[in-house]
Amino acid sequence: MKKIPKDNTSISHDSHILDEALGGVEKNFKKRIISTYLELKHRHSKASFNHEHDSSGLSAGKFCETIFRFTEYELNSGHFTPFSGKITNLVKAFQEFEKTVKTQGHESLRLTIPRAVILIYTLRNKRGIGHVGGDIDANAIDGSTIVKLADWVVCELIRVYHTMSFEEAQAVVDSLNTKSIPMIWEVNGKKRVLKKGLPYKDQVLLLTYSEVDNAVAVEDLFLWTQYSSLSMFRSSVLTPLHKEKLIEYDTELDFIHLSPIGISQVEQWLLSGK
Secondary structure, three states: OOOOOOOHHHHHOOHHHHHHHOOOOOHHHHHHHHHHHHHHHHHHHHHHHHOOHHHHHHHHHHHHHHHHHHHHHHHOOOOOOOOOOOOOOHHHHHHHHHHOOHHHOOHHHHHHHHHHHHHHHHHHHOOOOOOOOOOOOOHHHHHHHHHHHHHHHHHHHHHHHOOOOHHHHHHHHHHHOOOOOOOEEEEOOEEEEOOOOOOHHHHHHHHHHOOOOOOEEHHHHHHHHOOOOHHHHHHHHHHHHHHOOOEEEEOOOOEEEEOHHHHHHHHHHHOOOO
16 A cells, blocks of 8 residues: 655645545646645745735636636536636536436535535635735635635545545545645744755745744744854854855844745745655
8 A cells, every 4th residue: 555644744745645545536637736735825824924925816716617617627527617717706607516316426516615616716816805903914714714625525526436446445435634834933033944954955945934034033943943043053054144145144233034035945845845
């Protein structure tokens, strides 16, 4: 039996495992479902650092429209709205699936998946709109809810369409249902990197990324990483990063800025689960 990663982050970035787990899904739809799902997960990971929830909202919309067309394809004997076409009222269109007879398709496609995707789409559409209370920002919890619902939809599709062994399919579903551990934990004004095994240089990049719009004090980074010596931290960690142009180390003000190259590196491999 193929070894299935135990954590949500690893498996949700492994398109090969998802491709096998969704073995019974028509290949063109499967490719789009996996692509939009992984894009949503990736952008949500970024948003948890840079708070740019609009980008994850865009991915959520693409995921919803892909699931709609697949559901339409399955319940309407292969007929579906072309990807180049426009869906005028996605919520109403999903609600129409509840009117289909049992013989047209699995109950999950007719009832439960449409209801879950409608909630994703509803939360996605209020992204960036003021919430009750004015100064209360619920975008982060909205984004987390969207991702968990997307996890559930993919798990349900695996349950219905898997062609691997029951044990393997169950392992994939269990992995997606595992709560992801955040890379950074903020507590009592301090930040801690929770991703195990990261070198100090990568911890600095990750911590600075979490404050990407601000300069970060060297003393804060030193305390957050719990490096043994401040002078060695400057010479062995910060100076090499500065020379690689991953950060701008202002030695006079003792502040760090993450460079565009540093941002790209964090987004490409630290947040991709690699």
